[in-house]
Structure formats: C-alpha cells, structure tokens
Amino acid sequence: MSSSAAEHSHADHHDHGKCIADALAAAREICAQRGERFTELRGRVLELVWESHRPIGAYAVLERLKADGRSAAPPTVYRALDFLMEVGLVHRIESLNAYIGCAHPGAAHASQFLICKDCGTAEELESPAIDAALAAAAGDHGFKLAGRVVELSGTCKSCTGS
Amino acid sequence: MSSSAAEHSHADHHDHGKCIADALAAAREICAQRGERFTELRGRVLELVWESHRPIGAYAVLERLKADGRSAAPPTVYRALDFLMEVGLVHRIESLNAYIGCAHPGAAHASQFLICKDCGTAEELESPAIDAALAAAAGDHGFKLAGRVVELSGTCKSCTGS
DNA sequence: CCGGCCTTGGTATAGTATATCGTACTCTAT
DNA sequence: ATAGAGTACGATATACTATACCAAGGCCGG
Ligand SMILES: [Zn+2]
Ligand SMILES: [Zn+2]
Ligand SMILES: [Zn+2]
Ligand SMILES: [Zn+2]
Numbered sequence: 246m247s248s249s250a251a252e253h254s255h256a257d258h259h260d261h262g263k264c265i266a267d268a269l270a271a272a273r274e275i276c277a278q279r280g281e282r283f284t285e286l287r288g289r290v291l292e293l294v295w296e297s298h299r300p301i302g303a304y305a306v307l308e309r310l311k312a313d314g315r316s317a318a319p320p321t322v323y324r325a326l327d328f329l330m331e332v333g334l335v336h337r338i339e340s341l342n343a344y345i346g347c348a349h350p351g352a353a354h355a356s357q358f359l360i361c362k363d364c365g366t367a368e369e370l371e372s373p374a375i376d377a378a379l380a381a382a383a384g385d386h387g388f389k390l391a392g393r394v395v396e397l398s399g400t401c402k403s404c405t406g407s
Numbered sequence: 408m409s410s411s412a413a414e415h416s417h418a419d420h421h422d423h424g425k426c427i428a429d430a431l432a433a434a435r436e437i438c439a440q441r442g443e444r445f446t447e448l449r450g451r452v453l454e455l456v457w458e459s460h461r462p463i464g465a466y467a468v469l470e471r472l473k474a475d476g477r478s479a480a481p482p483t484v485y486r487a488l489d490f491l492m493e494v495g496l497v498h499r500i501e502s503l504n505a506y507i508g509c510a511h512p513g514a515a516h517a518s519q520f521l522i523c524k525d526c527g528t529a530e531e532l533e534s535p536a537i538d539a540a541l542a543a544a545a546g547d548h549g550f551k552l553a554g555r556v557v558e559l560s561g562t563c564k565s566c567t568g569s
Numbered sequence: 570c571c572g573g574c575c576t577t578g579g580t581a582t583a584g585t586a587t588a589t590c591g592t593a594c595t596c597t598a599t
Numbered sequence: 600a601t602a603g604a605g606t607a608c609g610a611t612a613t614a615c616t617a618t619a620c621c622a623a624g625g626c627c628g629g
Contacts, residue, residue: 339501378540387564394558402549
C-alpha cells in the first residue's frame with residue numbers, strides 16, 4: 246500500500262482499515278434498512294472512495310476499478326456514485342468535481358466542507374449555526390431552500406502548524 | 408432582442424439595457440483604477456455574461472462571440488472570464504459550471520448565491536451573518552479560511568408564487 | 570525605433586459527464 | 600418452476616467543460 250506524505254502529516258492518523266470497514270458495514274446496514282441493493286460493485290466503489298480518504302475523482306475511481314481486473318467504463322462508476330449519493334453514503338464536492346464518503350451517513354443532514362489546499366483533505370462539518378444562517382438568509386428572500394453547497398477552502402490545522 | 412418566459416416571470420423586471428450599461432461602466436472604472444486593460448474582448452464577454460442575466464456557461468459565451476462574426480476558441484473566452492473573475496467583475500457558480508456578473512463589483516466581498524431550479528436565476532447575497540457563521544466554524548477547527556463557495560438551490564420567490 | 574510585456578488567435582488535448590441500447594440478474598406472482 | 604417486471608450492469612459513443620502550448624500582433628517605456 247502507498248501513503249502520501251500529506252496523509253502522514255495528519256495528526257489524527259487513525260486506523261485506516263477500520264475506518265473503511267466501519268463505513269462499509271454502516272453502508273450495508275443503511276441499504277438494508279432502505280430496501281436498496283448494496284451490490285458488490287457499489288460496495289467496491291464506496292470502498293475506493295473511502296480508501297482515498299480525501300475527495301477522489303470519478304475517473305480515478307474508474308482506474309482503480311480497472312486495476313481490479315474488472316471491466317468498467319465511465320457510466321459504471323457514475324451510476325454507482327449516483328446511487329451512493331442518493332442513499333447519502335457519499336457527497337460530491339462541486340468545487341473539485343470529486344466525491345468523498347459521508348462522515349455521518351444514515352441521517353439526513355446538511356453538511357459543509359473544509360477543504361485544505363495543501364493536503365487535499367476535506368473535513369465534513371454539520372454546523373447548525375451555519376445551516377441556521379443559510380435558512381434565515383433564504384427565508385429573508387422568500388427563497389424555498391432545497392439544496393446547499395458549502396465548500397470552504399483554505400489551510401487545515403495540521404498544514405498550518407507545519 | 409429575445410426574452411424568455413422565465414425572464415418575464417420575474418417581479419423585478421428592471422431595465423435590462425441600463426443594467427448592462429451600468430455594469431460595463433463600473434467595469435471600465437474599476438479596471439482603470441487597478442491599472443488593468445479593459446479590452447474590447449473583455450468588455451464584450453462581460454456584456455454577454457450580463458445579457459444572459461443568469462449564470463451562463465463558457466461555451467454559451469463562446470457561441471455568442473462567434474455569432475458576432477468574431478473568431479474565437481475556448482481559450483479566448485476562458486482567458487477573458489479568468490481575467491474578469493480576477494478583477495472581481497464576474498463570479499463562477501461551481502455547482503453549475505457557469506458564470507455570472509458580480510452584483511457589487513469593486514469591493515472585495517464574500518458572496519452567496521440563491522439559485523432557482525425553476526427559472527435559473529442566481530441572486531447574489533452578501534450576508535454578514537452567513538459569513539460570520541462560516542468564519543466561526545472554520546476558526547473552531549483551526550482552519551485558515553481562504554475561499555468560500557456557498558450556493559443554495561431551491562425555488563425563488565417569483566417561481567414559488569406562480 | 571527597439572525590446573519587453575501583455576493580449577489574442579489558433580490548434581490540440583485533457584478531464585468530466587451523459588445518452589443509449591442490450592443483456593443479465595433479482596424478485597415476485599402465478 | 601416459469602414468466603414477467605423491474606433493476607443493475609456492460610459496452611460504445613458522444614457531449615460538455617477546461618487547459619496546454621505556441622505563434623502572431625498590439626501596446627508602451629526606453
Ligand atoms: Zn455527510
Ligand atoms: Zn492540510
Ligand atoms: Zn459579487
Ligand atoms: Zn425562479
């Protein structure tokens with residue numbers, strides 16, 4: 246396995262394997278509850294998204310699928326990603342055209358992302374204060390709020406220190 | 408000139424021509440102050456962005472440039488858009504891969520967008536409350552904030568009424 | 570006028586996403 | 600079991616978005 250320098254630079258250098266396994270187990274659970282099929286392909290794509298542990302592009306997922314020896318094309322991965330987003334297991338980062346595993350799947354939530362320009366990580370927040378401010382602003386303008394894209398870029402704590 | 412039904416559905420059906428003229432005049436002023444060259448091409452691109460009066464894609468701008476009889480290619484429009492964003496005359500909407508004229512150019516500002524899924528308009532806000540909430544959340548996580556992408560989708564006031 | 574810098578033209582290519590069609594699988598109801 | 604409906608996947612083609620690169624022309628300070 247390979248580990249980039251950026252990955253090692255992080256303070257919370259958790260057990261990556263457990264991290265992924267937990268995400269997959271939770272995903273299986275959630276899909277079962279919702280009566281959705283958590284197929285082998287979908288599981289593998291989710292695993293790949295979590296393995297990167299930072300936002301990963303659809304075509305990067307595709308390459309890794311091919312590296313498995315599996316036959317795959319763009320629609321293969323986009324379908325899987327669309328499904329995973331639908332179920333709430335994956336988020337799309339609009340400003341990066343990339344995807345990342347949801348840190349708190351299972352419950353509907355409006356999240357925000359802190360995207361480090363140095364190490365590439367994207368931390369998922371669920372700040373009620375931000376969401377309240379967004380809802381208030383929308384309400385002030387008679388806007389019926391449906392979707393939120395909140396992506397903050399800058400330098401994360403770990404990268405600032407070094 | 409053409410006007411779509413969606414455009415007409417809006418309550419604040421302002422004088423479009425004046426709207427564009429004002430934006431161009433302000434742009435000329437700002438570029439002069441900053442010692443930047445507001446060339447014919449850049450002016451035309453800004454004009455086209457404002458003409459659409461909702462987020463417009465780079466390739467849509469390109470088509471309109473060609474319709475002028477001008478020779479143009481993708482880099483032509485991307486260079487102009489990059490310049491206009493640099494100077495703060497245009498914003499990019501990440502979730503749409505599109506561009507829109509800045510409603511309050513000249514001063515640095517963090518803005519948010521209310522994007523109507525029905526009529527396609529994108530209203531630019533500058534909510535201090537939202538920005539404060541974002542800054543607070545970033546600070547809580549030791550994140551040094553540099554860029555903000557806040558794009559809310561839903562249904563605008565005009566479209567909700569009808 | 571010269572030389573440097575910025576702007577633009579032009580071509581090629583990279584990167585991201587979807588349309589479409591056919592096949593295989595899964596589940597369910599007869 | 601078998602038929603049928605619905606879903607998921609394979610495969611090909613294409614659309615959409617963005618950048619790399621080099622050449623030519625315009626502007627401006629010397
Ligand atoms: Zn999430
Ligand atoms: Zn970092
Ligand atoms: Zn603005
Ligand atoms: Zn609307």
